[in-house]
Structure formats: C-alpha cells, structure tokens
Amino acid sequence: MNVCLTDVYMRRPRERDNGPEGMEPDGVIESNWHEIVDSFDDMNLCEALLRGIYAYGFEKPSAIQQRAILPCIKGYDVIAQAQSGTGKTATFAISILQQLDPELRATQALVLAPTRELAQQIQKVVMALGDYMGATCHACIGGTNVRNEVAKLQAEAPHIVVGTPGRVFDMLSRKFLSSKNIKMFVLDEADEMLSRGFKDQIYEIFQKLPSSTQVVLLSATMPVEVLEVTTKFMREPVRILVKKDELTLEGIRQFYINVEKEEWKLDTLCDLYETLTITQAVIFINTRRKVDWLTEKMHARDFTVSALHGDMDQKDRDVIMREFRSGSSRVLITTDLLVTSRSLAPPIHAEVIVYSQSERSSFTYQS
Structure with a gap:
C-alpha cells in the first residue's frame, strides 16, 4: 500500500500476481x-x-x-x-x-x-x-x-x-x-x-x-x-x-492524501502512525536538510526514528542500515539520493512513505 500526503506515499507488502515475480508478463x-x-x-x-x-x-x-x-x-x-x-x-x-x-x-x-x-x-x-x-x-x-x-x-x-x-x-x-x-x-x-x-x-x-x-x-x-x-x-x-x-508501481497498493499546506504534513504523518499498525517504515525526503529537520521533529514528539543521508560518515551509515535491516531500528528517514542507487533495500514488510517527492522516477525506485 502507498499513501500520499501531497508527496507522502506508503507502501504495504507487494501482492503477487500470476506473472513472473518482479515484472508483469x-x-x-x-x-x-x-x-x-x-x-x-x-x-x-x-x-x-x-x-x-x-x-x-x-x-x-x-x-x-x-x-x-x-x-x-x-x-x-x-x-x-x-x-x-x-x-x-x-x-x-x-x-x-x-x-x-x-x-x-x-x-x-x-x-x-x-x-x-x-x-x-x-x-x-x-x-x-x-x-x-x-x-x-x-x-x-x-x-x-x-x-x-x-x-x-x-x-x-x-x-x-x-x-x-x-x-x-x-x-x-x-x-x-x-x-x-x-x-x-x-x-x-x-x-x-x-x-x-x-x-x-x-x-x-x-x-x-x-x-x-x-x-x-x-x-x-x-x-x-x-x-x-x-x-x-x-x-x-x-x-x-x-x-x-x-515503469510503474503495479502490484503495490497506493493511497494519496492531499495536504494543502506544507506545514500540515508533519501532523498528518503523526496521525498515520496513530491510526495504522506500522511494524517498520522508510520515510523518503528529497533533501538532507529536511531529513535532519523531520528527524528532530519526530524525536520531539517521542517517535523513535533513525536518519540516513549522504553527509554522514560511511561507518555511521553502515551501522544505521544494518540496524534497520535487522529490525532493531523500526523507522528510517532518508533521502532520495540514497534510494535511487537501490543500495537501500527496505524489507518486504516495510511501509514506504514519501514525505517530499522530487520526481516520478525516484518514487519508482523507492518501491
């Protein structure tokens, strides 16, 4: 499933069709x-x-x-x-x-x-x-x-x-x-x-x-x-x-929530967390500055989240990715840049939320 808050999408695990895994026939x-x-x-x-x-x-x-x-x-x-x-x-x-x-x-x-x-x-x-x-x-x-x-x-x-x-x-x-x-x-x-x-x-x-x-x-x-x-x-x-x-997201349920003002996104995101049962999630943002900003805001509201972007030391990035993939970290906030490399592969059960989307192709990579 994907949910969009103006830019925010959330993905639920892929539902397989009868075609070959990974692509349509x-x-x-x-x-x-x-x-x-x-x-x-x-x-x-x-x-x-x-x-x-x-x-x-x-x-x-x-x-x-x-x-x-x-x-x-x-x-x-x-x-x-x-x-x-x-x-x-x-x-x-x-x-x-x-x-x-x-x-x-x-x-x-x-x-x-x-x-x-x-x-x-x-x-x-x-x-x-x-x-x-x-x-x-x-x-x-x-x-x-x-x-x-x-x-x-x-x-x-x-x-x-x-x-x-x-x-x-x-x-x-x-x-x-x-x-x-x-x-x-x-x-x-x-x-x-x-x-x-x-x-x-x-x-x-x-x-x-x-x-x-x-x-x-x-x-x-x-x-x-x-x-x-x-x-x-x-x-x-x-x-x-x-x-x-x-090159679309067929096979993935997507939902779109139109948020009229940028400043309302944070509250909407928090509402989602209170409404849905989220085991693990990746939140994508299109700039490193916004990653740090959202991480700080989520911490202030008592959400436990991890942040990952290209300005961080490589060893720190490795530790954060390892913790997330192992399940010890439940929510990861990261940039489009990292995911367009496809090097960050969210677990199949993870929700995907795009908080601020730069372009359609980047969103395709993310799922």
Missing part, C-alpha cells in the same frame, strides 16, 4: 531477443551453479531472467532496462558464473556499481550463487584501506571484482587489478553512475579492457548519457526494455 517488455526460458534447469547451467541458485531460494526465473540470462551466457552484449526488484542482480551474476573458469586464478569479470553499499550487496549475491563453484568475488570500493586492497588483489586475483568506478579505475591504472582475462564487463545502475559524474572514469575503464570484452548494461532509465555508452562501446546489443510508461 511479456506484454510490458520490448525486446529484439525472443527466446524465453522459464526454468533454470533448461538454461544449460553447470550443476554447481544450479545448486547455488536453488540453495539461494530461487525456484523459477523472473521475467527479466527468462529473457536476459541466455543471451548473456551466449556472449552477446546486452542492455536490460527494468525496475528494482526484478531480479537484475541475479541475472548478471548467474551469467558471469556460468562463463567463469574456476580453475583460472585470474579476474574474469568486472562489475561497476554507483555506491559502496550496492557493490557489497552484489558481492554477497555473487558469492552465495557461486558457493558450490568455489568462485571468489572481491568488493573494490572507496572508503577502505588502499594498502589492504592492493594486498588482497596481489595475494590471489579474485575471479570477479565488483566495485565503484573511482576505486576500480585507480586499481586498473596502477596495475594492481589486471584486465587481461576480463571477458565480461557489467555496468549496474548505469543511469545512476552517470548522474553522479562517473562518465569519464567509466570511459577510461572501457579503454583498459580487452576489445573482445562482453558488455552488459543495466539501467532503470535510458537518458541520453546511457544511450551514448551503448552506442560507443556495445556491439549490436540485445535489448530487453520495459516501456517507459509502464
């Missing part, structure tokens, strides 16, 4: 790839990888997985546009692992993500799916000790490196990370990375990779900058796209 997908495989068993995956997939809890591939895994495995460049929660991470993780040679102790795949949190989240998924293969995956991210990073990369090259553009570019430039055996390059959240000013670093990373490297690009939206990347660096890519006007 094929009607919402535009693609130049028409082969659909609706079972992991029919994808010709290695036995150890299949064990990892089923051990992780997957039973049936989502719609994006049914279309995208096969062309990725066959070596095609692939552009996949889909919402958060559609199974995008597992799509490229499975594709990487299937093409991996576990006996070759060299980095064979490189994944770029816009934030440290998302890179670490991807690393966990890759390690879990590749558990029975003996696959190794290293998170190459900023905010960590460079000397330790270098030592890990030099001790034994990980099969897969997942990282943020700045640190990955630094390690490649200083030749601590070898690109010689990289055969797949994945850009996850490409729109978010480019919006954060990583364009030059991404282009320079491309230049350091073998010309034969397969490119897989995933993006929630397709702005001009993303399309430039696809034109410049991809060869006749397979396109699996969700129509823009169908």
Whole structure:
C-alpha cells in the first residue's frame, strides 16, 4: 500500500500476481531477443551453479531472467532496462558464473556499481550463487584501506571484482587489478553512475579492457548519457526494455492524501502512525536538510526514528542500515539520493512513505 500526503506515499507488502515475480508478463517488455526460458534447469547451467541458485531460494526465473540470462551466457552484449526488484542482480551474476573458469586464478569479470553499499550487496549475491563453484568475488570500493586492497588483489586475483568506478579505475591504472582475462564487463545502475559524474572514469575503464570484452548494461532509465555508452562501446546489443510508461508501481497498493499546506504534513504523518499498525517504515525526503529537520521533529514528539543521508560518515551509515535491516531500528528517514542507487533495500514488510517527492522516477525506485 502507498499513501500520499501531497508527496507522502506508503507502501504495504507487494501482492503477487500470476506473472513472473518482479515484472508483469511479456506484454510490458520490448525486446529484439525472443527466446524465453522459464526454468533454470533448461538454461544449460553447470550443476554447481544450479545448486547455488536453488540453495539461494530461487525456484523459477523472473521475467527479466527468462529473457536476459541466455543471451548473456551466449556472449552477446546486452542492455536490460527494468525496475528494482526484478531480479537484475541475479541475472548478471548467474551469467558471469556460468562463463567463469574456476580453475583460472585470474579476474574474469568486472562489475561497476554507483555506491559502496550496492557493490557489497552484489558481492554477497555473487558469492552465495557461486558457493558450490568455489568462485571468489572481491568488493573494490572507496572508503577502505588502499594498502589492504592492493594486498588482497596481489595475494590471489579474485575471479570477479565488483566495485565503484573511482576505486576500480585507480586499481586498473596502477596495475594492481589486471584486465587481461576480463571477458565480461557489467555496468549496474548505469543511469545512476552517470548522474553522479562517473562518465569519464567509466570511459577510461572501457579503454583498459580487452576489445573482445562482453558488455552488459543495466539501467532503470535510458537518458541520453546511457544511450551514448551503448552506442560507443556495445556491439549490436540485445535489448530487453520495459516501456517507459509502464515503469510503474503495479502490484503495490497506493493511497494519496492531499495536504494543502506544507506545514500540515508533519501532523498528518503523526496521525498515520496513530491510526495504522506500522511494524517498520522508510520515510523518503528529497533533501538532507529536511531529513535532519523531520528527524528532530519526530524525536520531539517521542517517535523513535533513525536518519540516513549522504553527509554522514560511511561507518555511521553502515551501522544505521544494518540496524534497520535487522529490525532493531523500526523507522528510517532518508533521502532520495540514497534510494535511487537501490543500495537501500527496505524489507518486504516495510511501509514506504514519501514525505517530499522530487520526481516520478525516484518514487519508482523507492518501491
């Protein structure tokens, strides 16, 4: 369920329809790839990888997985546009692992993500799916000790490196990370990375990779900058796209409350908490200043809430996110900036409230 107080939305847990989890059936997908495989068993995956997939809890591939895994495995460049929660991470993780040679102790795949949190989240998924293969995956991210990073990369090259553009570019430039055996390059959240000013670093990373490297690009939206990347660096890519006007919040109950004045929002929010039984909630606000303001106001009214935004120290952010995901913290107030990276994944039972909404696309990410 979503409730909107002029901008405030509240989400209840998603009610599944009869289509593949995460997306509507094929009607919402535009693609130049028409082969659909609706079972992991029919994808010709290695036995150890299949064990990892089923051990992780997957039973049936989502719609994006049914279309995208096969062309990725066959070596095609692939552009996949889909919402958060559609199974995008597992799509490229499975594709990487299937093409991996576990006996070759060299980095064979490189994944770029816009934030440290998302890179670490991807690393966990890759390690879990590749558990029975003996696959190794290293998170190459900023905010960590460079000397330790270098030592890990030099001790034994990980099969897969997942990282943020700045640190990955630094390690490649200083030749601590070898690109010689990289055969797949994945850009996850490409729109978010480019919006954060990583364009030059991404282009320079491309230049350091073998010309034969397969490119897989995933993006929630397709702005001009993303399309430039696809034109410049991809060869006749397979396109699996969700129509823009169908990037909606279907499957989520939404409610809208029209609050005529900005100053009435706080009282309305408090009324909601007194009216509804809320186990856990995320409240999104479009500026860091407003996050601090609302946190202070909620504390003054004896509500226990946590705040999270980009001005905070990375260690403090990690602690707050860990507490929220574990359930020890019940209400989290945060900015659009953090959620557009999809690195903050609210528990499925959490309500989502958008207190001040910047644009429609950001709200789509949030759910």
